Each structure stands twice: as structure tokens, then as C-alpha cells.
Amino acid sequence: MPDFSTGFTGNAAARARPYGQWLAAATLVLLAALFGWLLIDVIIRGFGSLSWEFISSAPTDAGRSGGIWPVIVASLATLAVCMAAVLPIGLGSAALLSGVFGAPRSSLGQRAVNGCRQSLDILAGVPSIVFGLFGNAFFCLYLGMGFSILAGGLTLACMVLPYFIRTAEHALRSAATTHLAGSLALGLRHSTMLRRILLPAALPGLFAGFVLALTRALAETAALLFTSGYVSRMPESLLDSGRVLSVHVYDLAMNVTGGEAQAYSTALVLIITLAVINVLVALLGHYWQQKLNGAPQ
Template sequence: MSTATGRYKDVLLSLFAFGSTALILILAASIVARLLPAMQSLNLDFILKLPENGGRGGGIYPVIVSTVLILIISLLTALPFTIGVLYYSFINRHRNSVLLTLINTCIDLLASTPSIVFGLAGYAFFGVYLGFGYSILTGAFTLAVMVLPFLIRLSLDSIHALPEDYTLNSAALGLSTYTAFFRIIVPAAFPALVVAFVLGSARALSETAALLFTSGYSLRMPESIFDPGRTISVHIYDLAMNVPGGEQNAYKSAAILLLLILVIDGLSQFLMKKWREKGLCK
């Protein structure tokens, strides 16, 4: 009886895995089918030209510049906080730390907060209270707070997945906690940390709601990080929902967004390969 039950469970799990894979492939194929005509009509003019007629014509060069600036600033802002939480978690891994419990609770709370709430709170604090207004800086700082729990949770999981031998051997060699963390633990978990930041980049690039209230709608080329700027995701939303006749450029912009994510992923894989060859990571 138990053998038959086990077989039924194996069959059900196999069917579930097959169905999930098939669903993912169908969704991916539908996205490619919708974007393929737009990708075939992509050219350098669309990437390097300024928008025309409210985005219906021309290119998306200012949008790409704003997107890259917001992404870089947000990740650079989130990086030291992520490393700080990882280090504090490492040194208190065997202690019942109240502060660590509070940090984990805040991470879970932030991770479950709707993005529109981040947008309103980000504009109220960074835009109004700190006086940045609608700007790339306001959008980047808001996005940093949004992706921070995502980055911290994935990075913590990668650190906790390491064998305890790394820590024990470091202690046996008399290494300080600082040296053990930055010379042993971080290099060992580095590939997983890179994956966490790549996924964080994809999460940041796809965000729309929070940036509507922080970085603004401007199609002009930003002259500084204090100017408003429109990201690609916001541009796609605006063309699809608010601009009659903008559907074709919306699909083109979506194709550019997917290509940008693929470029980031490919670059991270290339850098990890080079770092492994130089012995900078495991």
C-alpha cells in the first residue's frame, strides 16, 4: 500500500513539474511572439535618438540614460547596507540577537509592502522632506529601499547555505571575524551574491509604480541626477496606456528592456568566469 502511494506521489510530482515547465515555456513563447516583430524593427536610431511626438516616434535615448543612472545609483546605495546586514548576521549567527531579529522582521515587512506605498513614502521623504523633488536621485533612493530586502534575503540565504566547515576552519586558523568574513565567506558565496544582485537589477528595471511618484515622467535628457527622468518601464506603461498610437514603440521599448536584462546577466557571468580564473571567487 505504501509503495503504491509512493508511486502515485511520484506521478503527481512529475505531472506538476511537467505542467509548470510547459506553462513557463508557453508564457516565454507568447512573450517572444509578441515582441519578435518589434525586435526585428529595432535599430540604432531607436536607441540613440530623442523621443518625438510624445514617444510615438523617434527613439528612447534619454529614457535609457535615466534608467541606467537610476539602476546604478540604487544598487550602489543598497550595496553597503546589504554587506552591513550580512556581516552583522555572520558575527551574531550563534547568538540570540534582538537587533538581528528586528532586522529580519523589518526585511520581511518591507518585502511584503506594495510598491505604490514605496513610491508615496519615497516621494514624501526624499522628494519633499530632503528636497530632491521629482528626480533621478529620488527614484534611485526609493528603488534602493525597495530592492534592499530582496538583496538581503537572497544574500543571507547564500551565506547560510555554506558549510559550517568554512567558519570552523577559519576559527581554527585564528582568523579574526572580519578576515574570515571578507576573505573566506564572501569569496565562497560570491557567485550566489552576484546572482542576487543580477536578480535585484532585474527587479529594479521592471519597477514602474514606485517610480511614477519619484523620478517623474520627463522625456528630456537629464543633465544631472537632480533632474527628473523616465525609466524604460515607466515609458512602456505611458505609451501603452496614455499615448494613442504608441503601442509599436511600447513593444520596442519592452524588447530593449529584456535585452538590457540579458546584457546584465551575460556581463555578470563573464565577470564571474574571469574572477574564478584569477582565484578571486570560488
């Protein structure tokens, strides 16, 4: 579809902008101002005590001074547990839902696939605090993991699984639409086809799903409050309790008088990490796009 937009609007827009449109423009400015206020506030207040020292040392005096190194380690460990659980289960589910293995051959099978989709849709909307309740009852108590990084990571995995599956299913499906018939015609096994053709072709989409799940998990607080716990010393194993960055922000802001400055610095670290991940992903996506559209070798 050719894009006529600019040609048409230049004149019409120049004639007169209706009041409604000015009002709508004002809301856009308002929106930008509010988010600008939020981000600038965090940057200005957080920048003060941000230093290499802050990143690399342990918190002292309940977090009022010192740094956040154990908190960063605990965050990384929790994320590692989370993604290690999400990747295999998510990839498997996405492969089935995307129809790579063929359409369901019975109405029961079709109903199972539909049920799986609906269940994942609802799961994506369940409040994070409910995942916390579930994680506490199931992972911490029923499975006996206690307040631990393992329990927290698995709780997060339950929470972000639907996001990953949705994106990965879409990626595999579009890869399958172009490559499935050809590879089946060549007599490839499904396993070979998945490993050599579909997974590489769907890699950018799978990666996008991975990053979406990762950033959601990194931003989460409520699901971790009573699954991975509050302990802010250096975790020694996955069965140790560990405090992640967002819980650290919450604890400093609410439970520690005089912890605000450090809370802001930790929040800034969190936001910078998220921003860096997003920028890297955008660059990588651009690179992939160029490689796919690139000159023939």
C-alpha cells in the same frame, strides 16, 4: 541520495497515464502557449522599429518617433544610485544576520535579529506603489530631492534591499559554515576574515543577490511614477528628473495615442536586456562552479 527516478517510472508510465495526468500535461502546454504568445507578440511587434537609430537617438513627438537614448541613460543612472545604496547596507545587514560576528549574546540581541528578519520579510511583500508613496513623501518632499533620479534610485533601493539581503545572508552563512572555524582558529581578525576568506568564498551567491536586486529594480514601474518622474529629455545630473524604460513603456501605451509601436520596441529592449543579464549570469555561475570544482593546481 541515489536517483532511482528514471528506472522506476519507465515501466509504470508506459502502462497507462491517468486522465488527471493528461489534464495536468494540458495545463503545462497551456502555460507554455500563453507565455509563448506574450513573448512572441512583444518580439514581433517590437522588432519593427528597433534599430541602432532607435537606441541612440532622443525621443521626438512625445515618443511617437525618435529613439530612447535619454531613457536608457536615466535607467542606468537610477540603477547605479539604487545599487550604490543597496550594496553597503545590504552587505552589512547580511553579515550580521548570517552570524559571522557570532550569535547574539543576549535575549534582547536575539530578539533584535529576529525582528530585523521579520521586518525584511514584510518589506519584501509591500506593494511597489506604496514604496512610490513613501519615496514621494520622504525623498522627494521631506528630504527635498524633488522628482529626481536620486529619489527614484533610493526608492528602488528600499524596495530591492530585502531580496539582496536574503540572498547575501544565505551565501555568507554557507561560506561561514565551512570557513569560519578554521579562520578563527588561525587567529584572523574578523575584518581580514571577511575580506580575504568569506567575501571571496561567498562571491557567487553575493553576485546572484546583486543581479536579483538589479533585475527587480530594472523591471519596476509603479514605484518610479512619482519619484523619478516622467521627463524624457537627457538628464543632466542626479537631481534631474529622468524617465526609465518601464515608465516609458507605460507612458507610450497609455498616454500617447499612436505610441504603441514605440512602446513595444522599448518593452523589447527591456526584455532583451533582462534576458542577456540572466544568460550572462548563468554562464558566469557555470564558470565559477567549474573553477571551484576544477582540477587542483
